[in-house]
Every structure is written in C-alpha cells, then in structure tokens.
Amino acid sequence: MISKIFLALSFFANIFLIYLLNRKKIKNFLHLPKIKKVDITSLNQIFSLNSISSNLKGPKENTIVKSFSITADNKIVGMTSDYEAWIISSLSKKSKNIFEFGTCSGKTTYLMALNSDEDTQITSITLKPDEVNFIKKENKDSKISFRNIKNESIYDKFLFSNSNVEKKIQIIFENSLKFDEKNFHGKMDLIFIDGGHTYSVIKNDTEKSFKMLNSRGIILWHDYVPGKKSSKDVVKYLEEISKTKKISHIKNTSLCYFQNK
Ligand SMILES: C[S@@+](CC[C@H](N)C(=O)[O-])C[C@H]1O[C@@H](n2cnc3c(N)ncnc32)[C@H](O)[C@@H]1O
Secondary structure (H helix, E strand, O other): OHHHHHHHHHHHHHHHHHHHHOHHHHHHHHOOOOOOEEOHHHHOHHHOOEEEEOOEEEOOHHHOOOOOOOOHHHOOOOOOOHHHHHHHHHHHOOOOEEEEEOOOOOHHHHHHHHHOOOOOEEEEEEOOHHHHHHOOOOOOOOHHHHHHHHHHOOOOOOOOOOOOOHHHEEEEEOOOOOOOOHHHOOOEEEEEEOOOOOHHHHHHHHHHHHHHEEEEEEEEEOOOOOOOHHHHHHHHHHHHHOOOOOOEEEOOOOOEEEEOO
C-alpha cells in the first residue's frame, strides 16, 4: 500500500516538475492566437518585392530607409526590433500626419522623423517621469503592465533631442487617459500605439486612434505577443476588437495592423 502511495506521489511530482520546466511553452500552446498572421507584403503594396533573378527578390525604393542602432550597453527600455522599426519607417515615408502613443526614449519617433517628408508633423504623447506617481490601476489592468508603465516613464529628453529633425516633432507630456483628441479627428495617416500596456490604457488609446485616423489611415499596435505576461492586456483587448475590426498580426513581429478602407 505504502509503495503504491509513493508511486502515485512521485508520478504527480514528476508531472508537476515537467509543468514547471515547460510552463512557458505550455501556456503558449494553450493560448492559440486569435488574430491571423499575415506577411507584410500582402498587407500594404509598398512592401511588394522587386524580382531581381529567379532566386532573389529585393526591396523597392519606397522601403529603403534611414536607420540607426543603439548598443545594448545603453539599456534603453521598450524598444522595437529592427524589423519592426523598418516597417514603421517605411510607412512613415508616405505619411504627412503621424501620431504615437508612448514616446519612451523616442527611438521610433526619431525614425519616423528621419524617414518622412520635410513637412510631416509627428506628435507623440507620453508620461513625464514625475507623473507616474499619479497614475491609477483599474481593476481590469494587469499588475505587471502597470508596473512596466512606471519602469518605462523615465525620459524627458529623447534620442532626437537637438537633432535636425526635432522641429518636426511635438511632444505632449500628458496621461493619454485625459488627452482630448478632438483637434486630431480624421487627420492621421499613421498612428503607432505603444503607450501603457494595461487594459484601460490600450482601450483608451485605441478608441481615440480610430477617431483620429483619416479615410486611408493606418494603425499599428506594438507588443501583441500571445502567452507573454506583460502583453496579456494588449492581446486580450486586440482579440476582443478583432471580432469587429479587420486587424492582422504582421508575421515575424509583435505588430498588429489596421487600415481604413
Ligand atoms: C513601451 S514605451 C514606448 C516605446 C516607444 N514607442 C519606442 O518605440 O521606442 C511606453 C511609453 O508609454 C508611456 N505611457 C504609458 N502609459 C501612458 C499614459 N497613460 N499616457 C501617456 N503615455 C503613457 C510611457 O511613459 C512610455 O514612455
């Protein structure tokens, strides 16, 4: 009898150990993404490729962009990957009015300014470091995303500060939950949503973005990563609205894409 109990206990202990070691993989497996993955070349024609030879395709002129990298030693938080940055930079090339939720170091803001026309206007809204003491967590908001807002609201000077494209950029230091977007209604060609990743903030920023978009405008959301803890609210909210809005997940990125048609 004792040996049977021992066998049963060791069986469950092993199962538990396997679960602990593979927790992430199991969670990813259980969370089947609900937003369809699409290659960027089928989402927007500027990304269609040039046929160079029978086994080589390359980028067309409109996706050749200016770029930069920052060494990991600089520990800049909340950055996009190089591939994501290239997509945003390419879309900026033909955008005259751009809005960003969440400036952080200003890496993406800088890329959008470097790659757009001289007369393009870029507006980015962000929290000042001392404003994080006044933000409130709503019941629906994930703890980790709320904590990340505090960790990421640390800059009041940006990578583009004192650069020759700074004049194209306007920074609004304000909580986006209180931001009155009326003056921007129907104006934006491109909106990048990468501010607070809590449910209440992503919902607020998205609802305001849909009003700010012009008739052909594009919205990109960052950090759609099913199964990742800090993306939980982003995933939940985007999957909810994808039932009524045609949102795609861009392959090999954490970006989601919507275009007014
Ligand atoms: C992930 S970082 C943005 C990264 C940046 N877009 C980039 O590509 O480098 C998040 C930013 O959102 C800002 N943020 C978070 N919650 C906000 C809120 N409620 N209102 C305005 N900005 C907010 C933070 O201050 C931080 O600068």
